[in-house]
Amino acid sequence: MTPRWTTAVLDTDQPGGWAVARSPEGFLFDDNGALFPREWLKRQDLPILAEHGIGHLDGEPVYLLELRAPGDVPGCGWKGLRAFMLEGDHTLFKVLGYAAQIGTWAREHRFCGNCGQAMTQVPRERAMYCQPCDLRSYPRISPSMIVLVTRGDEVLLARSPRFVAGVYSTLAGFAEPGESAEDCLIREVREEVQIEVKNIQYLGSQCWPFPHSMMLGFHAEYAGGEIVCQEDEIEDAQWFNVHELPPLPASRSIARYLIDVYVARRLGHAEPVLPG
Ligand SMILES: NC(=O)c1ccc[n+]([C@@H]2O[C@H](COP(=O)([O-])OP(=O)(O)OC[C@H]3O[C@@H](n4cnc5c(N)ncnc54)[C@H](O)[C@@H]3O)[C@@H](O)[C@H]2O)c1
Ligand SMILES: [Mg+2]
Numbered sequence: 525m526t527p528r529w530t531t532a533v534l535d536t537d538q539p540g541g542w543a544v545a546r547s548p549e550g551f552l553f554d555d556n557g558a559l560f561p562r563e564w565l566k567r568q569d570l571p572i573l574a575e576h577g578i579g580h581l582d583g584e585p586v587y588l589l590e591l592r593a594p595g596d597v598p599g600c601g602w603k604g605l606r607a608f609m610l611e612g613d614h615t616l617f618k619v620l621g622y623a624a625q626i627g628t629w630a631r632e633h634r635f636c637g638n639c640g641q642a643m644t645q646v647p648r649e650r651a652m653y654c655q656p657c658d659l660r661s662y663p664r665i666s667p668s669m670i671v672l673v674t675r676g677d678e679v680l681l682a683r684s685p686r687f688v689a690g691v692y693s694t695l696a697g698f699a700e701p702g703e704s705a706e707d708c709l710i711r712e713v714r715e716e717v718q719i720e721v722k723n724i725q726y727l728g729s730q731c732w733p734f735p736h737s738m739m740l741g742f743h744a745e746y747a748g749g750e751i752v753c754q755e756d757e758i759e760d761a762q763w764f765n766v767h768e769l770p771p772l773p774a775s776r777s778i779a780r781y782l783i784d785v786y787v788a789r790r791l792g793h794a795e796p797v798l799p800g
């Protein structure tokens with residue numbers, strides 16, 4: 525089956541297509557969603573910082589208008605990317621997630637990190653360019669490990685102070701320079717709960733555009749230690765029986781997928797599919 529959404533670097537000099545508008549308050553939306561006829565959207569009095577051609581949805585070109593500030597468009601409001609993930613259709617979330625990553629990266633690379641001069645968008649390539657330095661900057665992706673640690677019928681779940689009240693999730697953390705995925709996973713589990721793990725198994729990955737993570741999901745078995753929570757990062761961590769789980773993360777997250785897969789395997793149920 526042809527995917528409904530594919531990314532592409534489109535020429536912004538071409539007219540027509542759809543556009544999404546993004547401001548520091550999120551994406552513009554109305555009753556029909558977050559995609560607007562591009563020419564119409566550009567006639568609204570919006571403070572456009574940059575325009576990017578980002579891909580095709582059902583064969584139609586899609587552009588991003590990255591704004592300096594949220595403007596007033598009659599009948600429309602502004603909504604954050606997380607809300608689109610929780611409520612909206614998955615394809616729209618993919619479009620907006622990609623738009624958010626491109627918009628953030630391009631906005632943060634308007635000036636060369638080497639010489640400080642203005643950079644320009646490279647035609648037909650997703651890159652910002654500094655001519656004096658001959659330096660290209662590409663979109664930044666931050667690999668993060670996420671792992672469900674298990675001990676028989678028990679799973680290790682933790683709470684960050686940033687989580688919604690009551691929710692427990694798998695452990696996660698960003699890779700540091702010099703680390704393999706496994707090194708990072710072992711370090712993060714040690715740092716966050718002082719637990720040792722073994723039999724690390726890769727399960728799948730997920731783009732997590734908040735703001736630019738690439739989640740690599742693993743299962744690992746408990747190998748030793750007692751839970752000691754990392755100060756400031758981990759508010760609470762516990763072993764939960766698969767029959768008595770606490771409130772869990774959103775169903776589209778890879779965190780939830782890792783938990784659901786393990787529970788399904790333990791109980792002999794059909795395994796869930798990882799949302800793309
Ligand atoms: N999709 C999911 O199911 C899911 C679940 C949990 C976490 N996550 C994501 O995983 C990522 C990592 O998780 P975490 O917040 O526990 O990370 P973490 O344990 O490494 O700690 C977060 C801290 O790392 C530092 N940091 C921020 N950005 C960084 C970067 N790019 N590289 C290195 N260090 C950085 C900051 O000091 C931040 O407070 C986050 O983006 C989080 O949103 C996704
Ligand atoms: Mg963490």
Ligand SMILES: [Zn+2]
Binds near residue numbers: 638641655657659
């Ligand atoms: Zn430069």
